[in-house]
Amino acid sequence: MTFKIGLLGLGTVGTGTAQILLDSSGRNPLLHEIEIHRVGVRSLDKPRSVALPPEIITTDLEAIVTDPEIDIIVELLGGLEPARSLILQAIAHGKHIVTANKAVISRYGAEIFTAAEEAGVYVLLEAAVGGGIPVIQALKQSLGANRIRSITGIVNGTTNYILTRMQTEGGDFEDILADAQKLGYAEADPTADVDGLDAGDKIAILASLAFAGRIKLEEVHCEGIRQVSAVDIAYAQKLGFTIKLLAVAKREETLLEAESIDSEMLQVRVHPTLVPQTHPLASINGVYNAILVEGEPLGQVMFFGPGAGSGATASAVVSDIMNIAAVLKTAGESHRLNPLLSCIHQHYCAIAPISExxxxxxxxxxxxxxxxxxxxxxxxxxxxxxxxxxxxxxxxxxxxxxxxxxxxxxxxxxxxxxxxxxxxxxxxxxxxxxxxxx
Amino acid sequence: MTFKIGLLGLGTVGTGTAQILLDSSGRNPLLHEIEIHRVGVRSLDKPRSVALPPEIITTDLEAIVTDPEIDIIVELLGGLEPARSLILQAIAHGKHIVTANKAVISRYGAEIFTAAEEAGVYVLLEAAVGGGIPVIQALKQSLGANRIRSITGIVNGTTNYILTRMQTEGGDFEDILADAQKLGYAEADPTADVDGLDAGDKIAILASLAFAGRIKLEEVHCEGIRQVSAVDIAYAQKLGFTIKLLAVAKREETLLEAESIDSEMLQVRVHPTLVPQTHPLASINGVYNAILVEGEPLGQVMFFGPGAGSGATASAVVSDIMNIAAVLKTAGESHRLNPLLSCIHQHYCAIAPISExxxxxxxxxxxxxxxxxxxxxxxxxxxxxxxxxxxxxxxxxxxxxxxxxxxxxxxxxxxxxxxxxxxxxxxxxxxxxxxxxx
Known part of the structure; x- marks a missing residue:
């Protein structure tokens, strides 16, 4: 059996993905059955660090998502449009989707998953949160027996890099941000990272999986790290704390006995936090990500690894492609969706107001x-x-x-x-x- | 659809498993479709902390593994026999298997997986290594795109508890072992734990998954922690190290240019190790387990969590049951095995002699x-x-x-x-x- 993929985007992650698929020896043998059928790019003239036959590369992205030969569309364009429209079009044409696009999923997940459910296709997004850390599959499958109590994560590498340097060097935010931009650890427009919006997209996705409901992104409370100063970091350290930008989703157990608050309400929020130095998240430094999941009866498990980068993110992308290929092989013609891989919840989670x-x-x-x-x-x-x-x-x-x-x-x-x-x-x-x- | 399970063993993990299945609200909805059909125990008279209808409990374990109504046998007896024979008999009767039995899998894996392949059934074993930490599924699925370079784990909670107390209290091995036995953290016969044999079983299983080949348990080099003294721990600390019992499986990249050694050979070994205090494994304390996986292009990911205990291990057992149920739902009548969940490798990995x-x-x-x-x-x-x-x-x-x-x-x-x-x-x-x- 051969599974044909259409790859949208040949940037860092797209290139990493193609590299894995073109060099599959020593990896899972299922990869031999996956073929890059077409690749969509913005410009044909850009030099590429991966050797793909030129005839499969095109700038006509629509031709890829509608190509009847393609089984799986791998969307690695980033950004909201045309990513969203292409994903929806691909679904309408019966393609399964693998995406690393947290911005699209956190904003348009409802629309995309409803369409996918109707079309009977999968939308997998392991790479959207935590780069190569397999936390999405864990929440969908391995930890499914649990009642999840909370997810607490360091899910943005840029801010963790800045905070780590502020901690070790004693420098102030603006100076280290400028240096991080020079070194390529922060973007020219750092807003999405330093204002906590990227982490907000990610915790919305994690919360949705952990608590089996949809999350309205506008209800996620996001604070960034611009206000954190060297003085705060030094004084927090004296008190036994390290300052981290945490993304938190939890059931409302810590609310006061406020009558107006349903105990099933969730908190979903991103903010700089004083973390006790003995806490496992306190020692996650640099661009690394870590996600701590607490559930009943499991207790706590933590996942730690590179939250970004070509290889790590491509590892997650390809694992999703393999997962779909494996399920398609199993299902044969019957094509019933695996309930642990598909996303079927329709309701929105109630989010507690931050004031409570x-x-x-x-x-x-x-x-x-x-x-x-x-x-x-x-x-x-x-x-x-x-x-x-x-x-x-x-x-x-x-x-x-x-x-x-x-x-x-x-x-x-x-x-x-x-x-x-x-x-x-x-x-x-x-x-x-x-x-x-x- | 309802999936009927036969539960063998109602000890700590068996009880935890039954508790999750009997109290499924707030967990994955797939659990509603899983029914405990029969439970096999050694003695009917023992008081149980889980409310099961008495008529489904029996001491006739063979009647369970041959019951035509049962889809999945959950083997939680521990020990080699009758666990091995019952698993093989269940497979011969077309049942899928979920087991937490690292001793049986590491010794009789070849026989069991060959039989399962012939019968077209799954044998899942998430709970056999790392308790509730979902490392097995990660190796089978989420990390499958990678060439795994190494697995380095703290996979035995008892020895890590003893070493942690030796480190914090400065005590000697024998005294702390005796205390750990009193507190229930070590067994009356501590051999399997303190001599590294339990960790050996586990690294053999992890190596087999990571490097896609069978491992002969007798080729795994095991040293325990009996020889580690308070003096060593104190001096290691001065040198910047913490002593941990590590289980290691890696490709032979660090061998000298010995002509006799194939570069595809593996090292698989368990021994007390001086770990740099800055290494992520150095701060894993008490009964916790952690497994660090290194792969290309992923880099390093680490999984951390409770390595034992009723709830954590039951979480892993139930996730395997759910995985099988989900795949059976998807497959319908076609019943082709999912290549990422089944185990098909036939060859044995070549293990480098320890002298090299x-x-x-x-x-x-x-x-x-x-x-x-x-x-x-x-x-x-x-x-x-x-x-x-x-x-x-x-x-x-x-x-x-x-x-x-x-x-x-x-x-x-x-x-x-x-x-x-x-x-x-x-x-x-x-x-x-x-x-x-x-």
């Missing part, structure tokens, strides 16, 4: 009048039911004192109300950092 | 005549082409000096010859520890 979440917070204030302010902070937080663990002055510069407050577990709404009131105080110069504590 | 391996070694000597001995050690190792990194006196007790030698990468055969010669020297009292360095 319970967290510990770390806040750094700059203030002009130290003596009065510490008392005022204590009183004001107390008034709003925000119980404090500590208020400490950590620095004094140009007559401005730095004060760090760490709270106990408090309701976010109360905490925000207290902060709003505190901001009114003349003596408060600014509140440069508000971070959560794991 | 290249490693760094740590050796601790007790000697009576310090001055002469250090020179002699240097000369003797040199004569056998064993290049040394350091010779250091680390202690002196009752007129006996402790000397630690750390070598560069050397051929194990040469190293052993040098040691044999050194042992002859009158001044050498004993050689209490020989450990490898990662």
């Amino acid at each position: 979440l319970i967290s510990r917070f770390y806040v750094r204030f700059l203030t002009k009048d130290l003596a009065g302010v510490i008392g005022y902070l204590g009183t004001c937080f107390g008034k709003h039911n925000v119980s404090l663990e500590s208020i400490v002055q950590i620095g004094l510069r140009n007559n401005v004192a730095e004060i760090v407050v760490v709270t106990h577990n408090v309701r976010e709404g109360n905490f925000r109300e207290a902060l709003a009131e505190i901001r009114q105080l003349e003596a408060i110069d600014s509140i440069p950092s508000i971070l959560r504590v794991l | 391996l290249i490693s760094r070694f740590y050796v601790r000597f007790l000697t009576k005549d310090l001055a002469g001995v250090i020179g002699y050690l240097g000369t003797c190792f040199g004569k056998h082409n064993v290049s040394l990194e350091s010779i250091v006196q680390i202690g002196l007790r009752n007129n006996v000096a402790e000397i630690v030698v750390v070598t560069h990468n050397v051929r194990e055969g040469n190293f052993r010859e040098a040691l044999a010669e050194i042992r002859q020297l009158e001044a050498i009292d004993s050689i209490p520890s020989i450990l490898r360095v990662l």
Whole structure:
């Protein structure tokens, strides 16, 4: 049996994918049955580091997704369009889909999976989260016996690289971002990474799989790392914490007994977080990704590996192609979808409003009048039911004192109300950092 | 569709498995289609912590594996017999098998998989290695695009618990073993764990999957942790290392240019190892397991989680049951085996003789005549082409000096010859520890 694939995109991941498929000895023998039938690119003139017969390369992407000979479309274009339209068109033509496109899946997953279900085709996306780390298949298959309680991940390599360097070198965000851009670890427009949006796309996808429902991306709360400063990292370290950009999805067990909150509600959020140095995620450094899954009766498992890069991501792409080929071989003509590989949930998960979440917070204030302010902070937080663990002055510069407050577990709404009131105080110069504590 | 399972064994893991299946809300909906049809136990009188209808429990295990209504036999008896015979009998009756039995699979895998191939049934064994960590499915499916270079794992929780306590408390092996036995972390007869045999079974299974060939268990080199002492742990720590019992399977890339060694040969071995403190495996503590897989083009991925326990192991058992049920649903009547889930390799992997391996070694000597001995050690190792990194006196007790030698990468055969010669020297009292360095 031979399975013919149409490859859309021949950038880093596309090239890595083609390289694996063209050099299959020593890999799973199923790869011998997979053939690159056509490759779609934007420009034919670009030099390529993979030797493909020129006659199979085309700029006519539509001709690929409608080609009756092709079984599987591998979408590695990135971006929203034309990726979304081509995926939908391919599905309408009965093609199975393998994609690494987290942006398309997190935004248009509902549309794409509904179409795939109707057409009886698979849409696999192992490469969309965690690069070569096989976390998607684990959530779909190996961990399926569990009630998942939470997923906590470092899923953006760029921000983890920046935070790791800030931690080891003591530098500030802007300088290290600039250097990361020079070195190719951050893009010229770093918004999607540093503002937590890429991590938001990824946790939406993971949450959808773990909790078997659709997630509205606009309900995912995203904060990035721009506000994290060298001062925060140094002080967090003194307190026994490392600052990481965490993507979190969990069932609402930590909510206060708020009557309005359904216990089946989810939290789905991305934010810089103080992680205890003994926590397994605290030691994940550089561009590596790690995803910690907690379930019943499993307990905790963690997956760790390269979250990006040509080879790692291509490894995930090709594993999806193989999975589809293997299932097609098994199914023969009957073509019933494997319920563990297809995506059939129709409902949307209810996401708890961020104001109802319970967290510990770390806040750094700059203030002009130290003596009065510490008392005022204590009183004001107390008034709003925000119980404090500590208020400490950590620095004094140009007559401005730095004060760090760490709270106990408090309701976010109360905490925000207290902060709003505190901001009114003349003596408060600014509140440069508000971070959560794991 | 309903899939009927016959459960053999209702110990810790069997009970955990039944609990998941009887309480399936909030888990994957496929579980609703799985029914515990019969349960085989050794004694009907034992009190059970899971509520099963008494009429489905029997001591007649053969009646279960031959029951025409049963689709999947879940073997959780442990031990070699009657587990092996029952598995073979079930296969002969066309049942699919799910097992957690590493001892049976590592010894009788060839016989069992050949029979399964002939009968057209699956034998899945996620729970046999790493408890709830989904490493088996990753090797079979998600990482299949890679050429695997190496697998390095902490796969025995008992020894990792003992080594972790030796590290944190500074205690000696025998005392902590006795305490671990009292606490239930080590068995009354701890041989399989502390002599590395359990880890040997597991690395044989992992190597077989990663390198797509059968492994003769007797060719797996196993050393346990009995010889590891508090002195070694303390000195290793000073050198920047943590001592772990590692199970290693890798392609022979580190061999010297020995003409007799095929580059496709494997190393498969278990031994206490000095692991650099910065290595991801160094921080895996207590009863946790971790498995690091290195492949091309993937790079490194690590899986971390509970390596044993009722819930974690049952999670893996049930995921295998679900996988089979899902594939059966997809396949309908056609019943062709999924090539990624079945095991079809017939050949045996060639295992390199341990004498040809290249490693760094740590050796601790007790000697009576310090001055002469250090020179002699240097000369003797040199004569056998064993290049040394350091010779250091680390202690002196009752007129006996402790000397630690750390070598560069050397051929194990040469190293052993040098040691044999050194042992002859009158001044050498004993050689209490020989450990490898990662």
